[in-house]
Amino acid sequence: MSLRSKSVCPKCNSDCHPLFKREKTFPDADAAASYYDALLKHVVDGPAFASLIRADAKSTDQKGAVSVKTTLHRCPKCKTQIIEEKVQVHDGSEWKDADKLSRRISIPEGVDLICVFRP
Numbered sequence: 001m002s003l004r005s006k007s008v009c010p011k012c013n014s015d016c017h018p019l020f021k022r023e024k025t026f027p028d029a030d031a032a033a034s035y036y037d038a039l040l041k042h043v044v045d046g047p048a049f050a051s052l053i054r055a056d057a058k059s060t061d062q063k064g065a066v067s068v069k070t071t072l073h074r075c076p077k078c079k080t081q082i083i084e085e086k087v088q089v090h091d092g093s094e095w096k097d098a099d100k101l102s103r104r105i106s107i108p109e110g111v112d113l114i115c116v117f118r119p
């Protein structure tokens with residue numbers, strides 16, 4: 001495990017535990033943008049955000065396909081939650097990390113997204 005895969009609580013610096021993971025794959029960047037760009041236009045505790053997280057998206061492994069892995073983490077100490085998204089792009093033969101597109105979405109105190117992520 002590399003250090004980069006660790007999620008540290010922005011508040012108390014504890015290692016956060018992954019709770020739930022969701023993965024979506026899109027056939028191309030435009031399709032991915034309809035999720036990836038749209039997500040941050042909504043408040044994290046609103047219904048539009050929840051339905052985007054819950055939506056299923058599945059594409060075949062093809063050149064230009066985009067995979068987004070969304071993980072909900074929670075700090076064991078202060079219960080702060082964070083969302084991490086890792087993006088990979090298929091180059092025609094394999095998935096390649098798109099580190100520039102990976103991101104972290106901080107969740108305001110008191111907002112609980114477990115019910116959004118729980119299958």
Ligand SMILES: [Zn+2]
Pocket residue numbers: 009010011012013014075076077078079080
């Ligand atoms: Zn914490």
